[in-house]
Amino acid sequence: GAAMQRFLGSLLCLWALRLPAGTGAAARGLDVASYRERVRAMFYHAYEHYLESAFPYDELRPLTCDGQDTWGSFSLTLIDALDTLLILGNVSEFQRVVNVLQEGVDFDIDVNASVFETNIRVVGGLLSAHLLSRKAGVEVEAGWPCSGPLLRMAEEAARKLLPAFQTPTGMPYGTVNLLHGVNPGETPVTCTAGIGTFIVEFATLSHLTGDPVFEDVARKALKALWKNRSDIGLVGNHIDVITAKWVAQDAGIGAGVDSYFEYLVKGAILLQDKELMSMFLEYNKAIKNYTKFDDWYLWVQMYKGTVSMPVFQSLEAYWPGLQSLIGDVDNAMRTFLNYYTVWKQFGGLPEFYNIPQGYTVDKREGYPLRPELIESAMYLYRATRDPTLLELGRDAVESIEKISKVDCGFATIKDLRDHRLDNRMESFFLAETVKYLYLLFDPDNFIHNDGSDFDVVVTPYGECVLDAGGYIFNTEAHPIDPAALHCCRKRREEQWEVEDLMREFYSRRKTKKFTLKRPPDHGEGENAKDLKDASSEKAGEKRNSKKSSHSLLSCPSQSFNSKLAVLGQVFLDNT
Amino acid sequence: SCSRAKDVTMPAKLPVNFFSTRSPVIDLFRGQLDYAEQLRQDSEIVLYFFYAPWCGQSIAAREEIEHVASRLSDQVLFVAVNCWWNQGKCRKQKHFFYFPVIHLYHRSFGPIEYKGPMSAVYIEKFVRRVMTPLLYISTRSKLLDFLSNYEPGVVGFFEFNASPQPPGYLTFFTSALHSLKKDYLGTIRFGVVTDKRVAEEISLVHSGSVYLHRHANTSLIYPKDIMNFTAENICKWALENREMLIRWLRPHGGKSLLLNNELKKGPALLIFIPYNPLAEIHPLLDEITKVALEYHKCNKSQAAEPDLQHLGDSDSPAFDSSVTDAHLKFSQTFPIAKYPCCNTVVLPQWHSISRTHNVCELCVNQTLGVKPNKVHVPHCNFLEIEAALDSFYLQEHTFFQVISNTIECSNFLSFYSPFSYYTACCRTVNRHFLSFISSEKTIFQTPKVAFSSHGKKDNTQFSIPHIEDRNCFIPDLNISSMNITGLSCRTNKTLNLYLLDSNLFWIYAERLGASKSTHLKEFAAIVDLKEEVHYVLDQNQSLVGPSLENFIKNFSVLYSPLKRHLVDDPSVHFQEQHVVTEVTTNTFHETVFLSAKNVLLLYYAQWCGFCASLNHIFIQLARLLPPDTFTVARIDVTRNDLPWEFMTDRLPTILFFPHQRKDQSVKFPEDFSVNLPNLLKFILHHSSLSSSEPCTKECLHKESVLQQGHISHLEREIQKLRSEISALHQVHDQLEAQLSEARREEQRLQQQKHTLEKQHKTLQLHSEQLQATYDQKNQELLEMAEKLQELADASENLLKENALLRILVASKGGKLRSKDEIEEPLQSEQTLSEDNDISLPTATGASEEKRIDNIDTIETEHSSGNRTE
DSSP: OHHHHHHHHHHHHHHHHOOOOOOHHHHTOOOHHHHHHHHHHHHHHHHHHIIIIITTSSEEETTTTEEEOOSSSSOHHHHHHHHHHHHTTOHHHHHHHHHHHHHHOOOOSOOEEEHHHIIIIIIHHHHHHHHHTTTTTOOOOTTTTSOOHHHHHHHHHHHHHGGGGOSSSSOOOSEEETTTBSOTTOOOEEEHHHHHOOHHHHHHHHHHHOOTHHHHHHHHHHHHHHHTOOTTSOOOSEEETTTOOEEEOEEOSSTTTHHHHHHHHHHHHHHTOHHHHHHHHHHHHHHHHHHEETTEEOEEETTTOOEEEOEEEGGGGGHHHHHHHTTOHHHHHHHHHHHHHHHHHHTSOOSEEETTTTEEOTTOOOBOOOOHHHHHHHHHHHHHOOHHHHHHHHHHHHHIIIIIEETTEEOOEEETTTTEEESOBOTHIIIIIHHHHHHHTOTTSGGGOOSSOOEEEEETTEEEEEOOSOOEEOTTSOEEOHHHHIIIIIHHHHHHHHHHHHHHHHOSSOSSOOOOOOOSTTSOGGGHHHHHHHHHTTHHHHHHHHHTTSOSSOEEOOOGGGGGOOTTBOOOOOO | OOGGGGGOEEOOOOOOOSSOTTSSSEEETTOOHHHHHHHGGGOSEEEEEEEOTTOHHHHHHHHHHHHHHHHHTTTEEEEEEEOOOTTSHHHHHOOOSSSOEEEEEETTEEEEEEOSOSOHHHHHHHHHHHHOOEEEEOSHHHHHHHHHSSSOEEEEEOOTTTOSSOTTHHHHHHHHHHHHHHOTTOOSEEEEEOOHHHHHTTTOOSTTEEEEEOSSSOOEEOOTTTSOOOHHHHHHHHHHHOOOSEEEOOOOSSSBOHHHHHHTTSOEEEEEEOOOTTOSOOHHHHHHHHHHHHHHOTTOHHHHHHHHHHHHHTTSGGGGGGHHHHHHHHHHHOOTTOOOEEEEEEOOTTSGGGGTOOEEEEEEEEOSOOOGGGGGOOOOOHHHHHHHHHHHHHTGGGGTTOOOSSOEEEEEEOSSOTTEEEEEEEEOOOHHHHHHHHHHOOSOOOTTOOGGGOOHHHHHHHHHHHHHHHHHSOHHHHHTTSOOTTHHHHOSSOOEEEEEEHHHHHHHHHHTTOOSSOSSOOEEEEEETTTTEEEEOOTTSOOOHHHHHHHHHHHHSSSOOOOOOOOOOTTOOOOTTOSSEEEOTTTHHIIIIISSSEEEEEEEOTTOHHHHTTHHHHHHHHHHSOTTTEEEEEEETTTOOOOGGGOOSEESEEEEEOTTOTTSOEEOOTTSOOOHHHHHHHHHHHSSOOOOSOOOHHHHHHHHHHHHHHHHHHHHHHHHHHHHHHHHHHHHHHHHHHHHHHHHHHHHHHHHHHHHHHHHHHHHHHHHHHHHHHHHHHHHHHHHHHHHHHHHHHHHHHHHHHHHHHHHHHHHHHHHHHHOSSSHHHHHHHHHHHHHHHHHHHHHHHHHTTTOOOHHHHHHHHHHHHHHO
16 A cells, blocks of 8 residues: 555656646647648658568568568558558559459468467458448449458458367467468467457458358457456456466556457447447446556556556557547546657657656567557547647657658667667558558548448448448558448348338328337347357346446547647546 | 568667757757856856757747747857757756756756747747846836736835845845746746835835735735745745736646636636737737726725726727826826725615616725825724715715716715715616625625615515516626626626637637637637536627626626527538538527428437447438438537537437427437337337328328328339349349359369260279289289299209219210220210200290290200200
C-alpha cells in the first residue's frame, strides 16, 4: 500500500512538471491539405522503393536498399499496402497489384508462419482488397462480394492456418508450417492476442464464403480465453494451449493482449453480437478497477491485481480509439492526452515507457513507426473534431520525416533517446501508420462515409446495399464492410420474410398480427446454442446487464460538457 | 539475403541550422549551452528558445519567435538552443518533457518560463513585461489610468529624492519579476510612484509602502509588520488577495482541468473577443470590464458611477483624439478610494413613486477628498442610512414629475453633515424579481416595504401573468430598466465572468453555437454545467455593454426568458435525394411533426461503432417502405441538440412517430436486434394503417391509393427481380462457360485416359510377354544348368574313362614297348590333344549351351567348335 502511494505520489509530481507550451499555431488552424499531401508523398517514397528494391520479398530494408522475408514469403508489404493505395485514390496501381498478387503469391510453401501475423496481414489484407476491388474499378465476377479471386486467396491462406486450431482447448498454436501443418515439437505457448485475434477476419470469411469453419474456430478460441480468465476477471499474457495454464501472468492492455480486447469490440460491432460485447464490458470493468491509474493503464498480476510493471507501452495507444468506438470518449481523450505527452518528449513512442521515472525502459527504447497513437487520434477526431488531434498528426509527420526518412524509405527508430535507425521498415508502416495519418487529414475520404453514400449491387442472390460506411478496421488497418457480411448471409435468410412483411404494408386489413418475437437468446441464430453454453456460467452477469436496461450494443450519448472538452480540457464526473 | 545486413544501423543525422542564418535569432543547433550562458552577459534581457528539431510545436513556434525577435532584437538577445542532440551540452544538462521551452532572463534574474500561447503577440507582450516589470507612474492621471484597469494593480511608493536607491525598491522590483514566474499570464501589473502627491491619492504616505488596488472590495496595503518584506511574499500576497472580477481563460493546450474547475464554480458567462495584447487601447474590452465592475459593485454603486463614465467615454467617437483629456476629466471626477454606503429601498406599492419606479438605491456620499484611513473603511452604520432614508422620504416629491422608465437619480443634501449628500437612484424592477431580491436584502427594510414579507404563493400570483406577458414582448426591453449594479450580490444565480481570446479559442465559441460564417469573432454565452444548459447572446446583436447587461439580467431573473441554446449542425443541407432524411435541430420539428407521414427516426453519432454498422439496414429500409407514407430519418445528436423531451442517453435509439399520433412516439425495444424484419414488424405493429371501420367512399379511395402503392412496390420488386435474373443469367452464362470448358476438359481427359489405358494395356501385354520370356528363359537356364551338370558328369566319366584308357594304354603300351618300339611317340601325341578338348566346354559353356542336346553329339560339336576357332 505504501509503495503504491509513493508511486502515485510520483505520478502526481510528474503532472505538475508537465505543462506543454502553448496552443498558438494549432488554434489558428493547421493546414490540413498540405499535411495530407505530405503524407501522400511519404507513402510513395516508401512504396516505390519497396517495389524497386525489395519486391517480391516481404519487407524493404531501408538502410541497405534491399529486401528480406520476415513473416513468410508473401510479398507482405505489397499485400499490406494494397488498400492504402485505394484510400489514397490510386485506382490504377490497385488494379495492377491485384493482378500481380493473383499470379505471384503462393501459399503452398514450406515456411513456418505466425498464425496471428498471417491472419491479420495476409488474410485481412486480401479480404479488404477483395471487398474494395469493385470500388477500385476492378472487374468483379458476378457472384461478388460472395466470391472472387482475392477471396479465394484469402480463404486458401486461412485454411493453411486451420491446423493450428487443432488443440484440446481450441486455442491455436502460435506457429504453423504452411505446407505440413503444426511442426512436431512446436511450443504450445501462445500469447493471448495470438488466440483472440481471429474473429473479424474469420467471421468475414465464413459469412462471405458460407463455410462456417472459420468463424467456429475463432469463437471457440475466444470462449476458451473467456473461460480461463482469473477470478478478478483478468487475462494474462501467454497461455499453454494444451493445458490452459497461464505461463505469463501479467495483465494489461498492451503487448500480447491488445488485439484480443480490440476484436471483442470490433467483432461485436461487425456481427451485432451481444455476447462478445458483454465479455468486453466485463474485462473493461476489471481493467478499470485494477490497472487504471490517473488515466494510465499499468500492468498487474492477473490473479492478485497488484501492479507488476508501471509502464506504458507503445502498443497500448490503440485503447483510446477503441474506447471512442463504444462511446467512452471522455476517458479516451484523457488517456490520449497522457500518451501524447510521451510523444512530445521523444518524437515517437518508446516500446516501454516507465511512467514514474518519466523515461524509456532499458532495451525497449525503439519506435518501429507504429500506428497506434495515430489510429486513436483518427477515431477521436471523428468523435470530437478536437484540433489537438490534428496537432498529433502534424507532430507525427514532422517527426517521421525528420528522424526516420532515408534515401530508400523510412527506417525503424532503434533508439528514441538518440534517434539511431535500424535497417527495417515493417509492413504496418504502409498498411497502418500512413493510412491512419492520411485519414486523419482527409475527413472526406470514403472510409469516413457516415451513411450518406452507398452502392447498390445486384448479386445473383438479390440486391445488396454496400459501402454505406461503418467500415471495421482489422488490427492491421484493413477495412471490412459490415454490409458485405450481411449481403452474403443474413440478407438471404431474411429475404422472404421481408417480402411477406412488405405485403402487409399494402393490405388494408392486417391478416396477421405482427409482434416482435424475442429471438432465441441473443438472436445470433445458429450460434445461439454455443452462446448458451458460454453464458450459463455468467448467469449473474446477465441479470446485471438486464438491470441496466439498455442494449449492450449501444453507446452513451455525449455529455453536455463534451462541447467544451477540446484543446486539452477535460472534465471530471461528479458521480 | 545475407544475415550481416540485419545488424546495420545508422546514427541520427547531424544537427543542422533550425533558424535561417539571416535570422535575428542566434541558433546554437549543436546545443552549446555553455556558450548560451556566456551570451547572457551581453544583454540585459535574454530569451532562450530550447527546441527539438523534430518537434512540430517547435517548428510552429519558430516563426513566431522570429517575428518577435525582428521587433525586439535591439533590446533583447534571442538565443535558440537545440536541446535534443545527444552530443550537445544542453541535452546532457537539461531534461525537458516537452518542446519548445522558452526561458527569459532579466539580468541575473531568471529563468522565467513563458507558458502562454505560442503566438507572437503574446510572446512579445510577455517579453516586454520582463523588460519593464514596473510601470513608472509619474502623474495623477497615469495613476488613475493604472488603477482603472480591470486587472489587479500593485503600486509601490518609493521616494527617490532621499536616496538613489530607496530601501525596499529592489525587493519590490524583484517581486514584480517574480510574479511573472507564478502568474505567467501577467494579470497582476506592478507600478511605482515616486511623487508624494500622487501617492497621497491612494493614501500612501511612507516611502516603501505597497498598495493593492481592488475595485469591488477594499484595497489593501502590504502589512509589513506581519509579513517580511520579501519579493516572494509581496508576490504571494498580491496573488492571494487580488480581485478577479473578470478572468481571461487561456488553456495551454495540454491536458488541463481549467474549464472544469472554473465552470464547476457555477454558471459562467464566457465572452469571446478578438484580443491583441500589444494594442494600446481595447475599447470593447473596456466596455465589457465596465459591465463586470458594475456587476460586482455590491453596496458601493455610487463609486462606480464616475468610473463608468470614464470608461464609457472610451467608446465615444471623440475618444481617439481625447484620450488624455478623458484621463484628466476622470481624475477630477473620480474620487479614488471613496467608499459610500448604499442600500436598496423597495418602495411599497401604494407609494406614489411606485407608479414609475419601485426600487431605489440610496447612498450616503462623502464629497470631501480622500481621507487617510479610507482604505479600511468599515460598512456605513445603520444610523447614517436611517437618516438618509428619512431625508429621502422628505424629498420624494422630486420624483413625481418623472415619467420615464430609465434610471433616475437625484442628490439631496444630508442634514447631519455638510460634507455628505445622499443619492437616490430609482428604477422599475420586474415585480417578481423584486420580490426575489427583497428576500435577499436584510440589511435595511422599512416597515412599509410590502413585498419582503410576502410568502411565495403571493409571489406566484403576481408573477404568473408577468411571465406570460413577457413572452409576448421582447423580454430585453422589459428588463432593461433594471440596473445591473451589484447584481452579483443580489441574485443567487451569480455568474462568473470570463474572457477568451477569439483569435486563439474560437473553437469553444463554435461548439457553443457561434455561427461559423461570421467574420466578427465576438460571442457571448452563459454556460451552466450543473444544469447542462447554455444560453447564447443573440448573434445578431453586436456585443456591446448594454446587450451584455441585458443578457446578464435576463439570466438573473427568477423566470428567465432565456432559452436553452440548441447547437445545430450547419454543414447538413436538406437534401431530398438522400434515401434517409438527415434531420438537424432546425429541421427536427418540421420533418418529424409537421410532415404527414409516419416517421422512423434514428438517433446516431458518427463515432459510435454500433450506429455506423447499421447504416446499410436503414438505407435498405428506406428503399423498401412506401415513400409517400413513410419517412426514414436520422439525426446526429453529437452535432444537433434537441429539446429535453427528445433527448436520449443511448445510441443508437430508434423512435417511431406514427402519422396522426405524432405525440405518441414509440421506441424500438432495445433488447431486440436491429434488422430488417424486426424493424418492419415494429413499424407494422405501431403504424396506423389498419382500420376496422366500415368502408366509406374515402376509405375506398384510400384503399385504391394503397393498392396503387402496392402495385408500384411490386413493380419495383419485379424490377429488382429482373435485374436479379439478369445477374443470375450472367452467372449462368459464366457457369455455362465454365461447365463447357470443364466438359471439354473432361472429354480431353477421357480421351487421354483411353489412350493411356491402351498404352497401359500394351504395356501390360508387353510386360506379360516379357514375363513369359523371362520365365521361359529361366526355365531354359535351369535346364541348361542341369544339362551342364550332366555334361560335367559326362566329362568326368569321360575323364575317368580317359584315365582308365590311359592306364589301359599305359599297360598296353608297356606290353607294346617291348613288342614294338617304333609306334610309341605317335600314341602319346594323341592323348595330349584329347585332354585339351575335354576342358573346353566348361570355359565357353554359357554361349554354347543351347546347342548342346545330348552327350552323344559332344564330340562332334567339339570338333566343329575347334574348327571355328
